[in-house]
Amino acid sequence: xxxxxxxxxxxxxxxxxxxxxxxxxxxxxxxxxxxxxxxxxxxxxxxxxxxxxxxxxxxxxxxxxxxxxxxxxxxxxxxxxxxxxxxxxxxxxxxxxxxxxxxxxxxxxxxxxxxxxxxxxxxxxxxxxxxxxxxxxxxxxxxxxxxxxxxxxxxxxxxxxxxxxxxxxxxxxxxxxxxxxxxxxxxxxxxxxxxxxxxxxxxxxxxxxxxxxxxxxxxxxxxxxxxxxxxxxxxxxxxxxxxxxxxxxxxxxxxxxxxxxxxxxxxxxxxxxxxxxxxxxxxxxxxxxxxxxxxxxxxxxxxxxxxxxxxxxxxxxxxxxxxxxxxxxxxxxxxxxxxxxxxxxxxxxxxxxxxxxxxxxxxxxxxxxxxxxxxxxxxxxxxxxxxxxxxxxxxxxxxxxxxxxxxxxxxxxxxxxxxxxxxxxxxxxxxxxxxxxxxxxxxxxxxxxxxxxxxxxxxxxxxxxxxxxxxxxxxxxxxxxxxxxxxxxxxxxxxxxxxxxxxxxxxxxxxxxxxxxxxxxxxxxxxxxxxxxxxxxxxxxxxxxxxxxxxxxxxxxxxxxxxxxxxxxxxxxxxxxxxxxx
Numbered sequence: 001x002x003x004x005x006x007x008x009x010x011x012x013x014x015x016x017x018x019x020x021x022x023x024x025x026x027x028x029x030x031x032x033x034x035x036x037x038x039x040x041x042x043x044x045x046x047x048x049x050x051x052x053x054x055x056x057x058x059x060x061x062x063x064x065x066x067x068x069x070x071x072x073x074x075x076x077x078x079x080x081x082x083x084x085x086x087x088x089x090x091x092x093x094x095x096x097x098x099x100x101x102x103x104x105x106x107x108x109x110x111x112x113x114x115x116x117x118x119x120x121x122x123x124x125x126x127x128x129x130x131x132x133x134x135x136x137x138x139x140x141x142x143x144x145x146x147x148x149x150x151x152x153x154x155x156x157x158x159x160x161x162x163x164x165x166x167x168x169x170x171x172x173x174x175x176x177x178x179x180x181x182x183x184x185x186x187x188x189x190x191x192x193x194x195x196x197x198x199x200x201x202x203x204x205x206x207x208x209x210x211x212x213x214x215x216x217x218x219x220x221x222x223x224x225x226x227x228x229x230x231x232x233x234x235x236x237x238x239x240x241x242x243x244x245x246x247x248x249x250x251x252x253x254x255x256x257x258x259x260x261x262x263x264x265x266x267x268x269x270x271x272x273x274x275x276x277x278x279x280x281x282x283x284x285x286x287x288x289x290x291x292x293x294x295x296x297x298x299x300x301x302x303x304x305x306x307x308x309x310x311x312x313x314x315x316x317x318x319x320x321x322x323x324x325x326x327x328x329x330x331x332x333x334x335x336x337x338x339x340x341x342x343x344x345x346x347x348x349x350x351x352x353x354x355x356x357x358x359x360x361x362x363x364x365x366x367x368x369x370x371x372x373x374x375x376x377x378x379x380x381x382x383x384x385x386x387x388x389x390x391x392x393x394x395x396x397x398x399x400x401x402x403x404x405x406x407x408x409x410x411x412x413x414x415x416x417x418x419x420x421x422x423x424x425x426x427x428x429x430x431x432x433x434x435x436x437x438x439x440x441x442x443x444x445x446x447x448x449x450x451x452x453x454x455x456x457x458x459x460x461x462x463x464x465x466x467x468x469x470x471x472x473x474x475x476x477x478x479x480x481x482x483x484x485x486x487x488x489x490x491x492x493x494x495x496x497x498x499x500x501x502x503x504x505x506x507x508x509x510x511x512x513x514x515x516x517x518x519x520x521x522x523x524x525x526x527x528x529x530x531x532x533x534x535x536x537x538x539x540x541x542x543x544x545x546x547x548x549x550x551x552x553x554x555x556x557x558x559x560x561x562x563x564x565x566x567x568x569x570x571x572x573x574x575x576x577x578x579x580x581x582x
Contacts, residue, residue: 001112003085003233003247007063009111010087010227014061017103019089022062023529024336026287028296028465030546036296037067037284041088042162042224044546048092049167049205050435051219052547055509055531058094063087063229065336067280069299078241078272082303083280085229093220100202100223101139104174108199112236118177120189120196121145124159124170125152129215133158136172136204157190160203160224165211167218171203176235197235200227243272251275254327259314270310277307278321278350282328285346286339288465291353304353309389319358321350357387364388368396376408383409384416435548438470441556441578444505444537444549445495448559449475449576450521451541452494456487462523464571472562472577479572483564492561492576502554503538507547510534515544 126132161168175189183193205222291301333340364386382388465476522544560579
């Protein structure tokens with residue numbers, strides 16, 4: 001079965017079960033300052049898991065592009081990816097464990113035609129906060145899974161959460177026996193030995209973890225499932241290497257042609273990293289993320305530079321990213337038209353970053369001449385500062401008759417990794433689950449700001465991004481020049497007048513066409529479903545949005561614009577905050 005067939009079967013199956021299909025949205029999260037990228041199919045749905053009604057109803061299904069970077073250094077492995085597609089189905093307070101499990105079983109057996117005897121499952125073993133999930137286990141037994149193929153595991157394996165706070169709950173995971181021999185007497189699903197392949201995860205999301213760590217029941221019981229397209233395709237094709245499926249073969253073949261080497265032996269690691277990282281970077285750039293030294297841009301830069309670096313072991317000594325990116329774009333443009341639309345931008349950005357990094361490597365070569373003795377610490381400094389590959393430093397050291405202790409380098413690298421990972425974990429904690437009072441006020445404020453900017457500057461102003469924390473809002477919009485002091489004051493004055501007027505915030509669900517006909521602002525094309533929610537602030541502002549919002553503008557208090565600056569050609573950025581005590 002091809003990946004395309006898998007995706008079509010999954011969507012079709014759940015549409016027949018009265019699920020509505022969600023759009024495959026941008027990798028860049030909307031109004032979520034705590035996440036760099038969309039990292040799961042459910043990521044855009046957090047407000048609805050918390051109880052906000054979704055415009056398409058209570059049953060949803062999607063195939064969502066995702067990007068995860070917490071384990072970027074593991075991509076040398078056969079199944080690990082930074083960019084991937086995730087299939088999922090959701091119940092927002094509708095069906096529960098019985099239906100979710102029965103439909104999972106039906107899809108695996110009837111649609112994918114897997115052998116029932118080779119399927120094992122895991123369920124939550126329980127702890128001091130939450131009881132053992134006997135309910136899920138009983139449903140599996142009733143379906144026909146014997147007790148000996150039902151494993152109870154702890155929170156590390158069978159508990160899923162959005163972040164440190166927010167929606168969470170126990171899950172049940174489905175595994176397929178690959179036929180490989182047991183790795184030992186304790187070999188079981190979930191131990192990553194390669195015998196049992198994890199196919200699908202059904203999460204029973206019924207709790208909200210509060211900032212104090214306590215679990216509170218959500219307003220509704222939710223189902224959230226996830227099936228990785230690439231990994232499942234490999235399993236269905238009897239392959240234990242995602243890079244040997246049709247999703248990657250043309251990409252690896254292009255790398256083979258450029259390098260003159262085959263996808264085999266020690267070349268596999270480099271080719272996997274190049275293929276994965278360029279696919280991820282191409283999609284991220286296509287969604288508007290340019291390489292930089294901060295946040296999402298830094299991830300894109302790191303992906304690109306890592307791809308360039310792993311061209312060295314393949315002895316690729318000329319610019320090569322553009323050719324591989326062209327293959328990626330051509331392969332995926334059928335489903336992801338925005339890649340074709342942004343092809344020249346993607347190629348240009350990759351090539352420019354490749355050139356910058358090659359110059360950085362040249363500086364590293366000059367820097368290396370300053371060292372009389374090369375060791376683990378200096379090797380790590382060169383890696384961290386110039387992106388200079390350890391392998392190259394080792395080669396130069398060997399030529400000098402010196403030896404680098406890899407253990408010292410790895411110790412320094414591990415310290416660096418732990419700091420980076422800590423930062424990423426902090427970034428991903430909470431996410432869209434942050435519906436705090438301050439965030440809610442600022443979210444509504446962005447609507448007032450958007451309309452006030454259009455009033456002052458003209459209708460060419462369009463929102464192109466926003467970022468909200470409890471302390472401030474950041475709003476990106478189209479405008480060709482710097483705002484004058486008078487324009488800034490006028491925008492701020494309009495916003496505070498509307499806040500003082502105590503305008504009611506109303507919500508109405510309608511089709512996107514109806515919303516636009518009524519004059520509602522909607523500038524994020526592909527992010528919207530056929531049905532959308534329109535938030536109306538008095539008779540002043542109408543905008544398509546997912547929430548959260550205050551009930552009336554008076555709740556906001558007062559707003560102060562902090563600063564305004566350029567963020568690219570024809571784009572400006574405004575920072576504003578609530579003016580407490582004013």
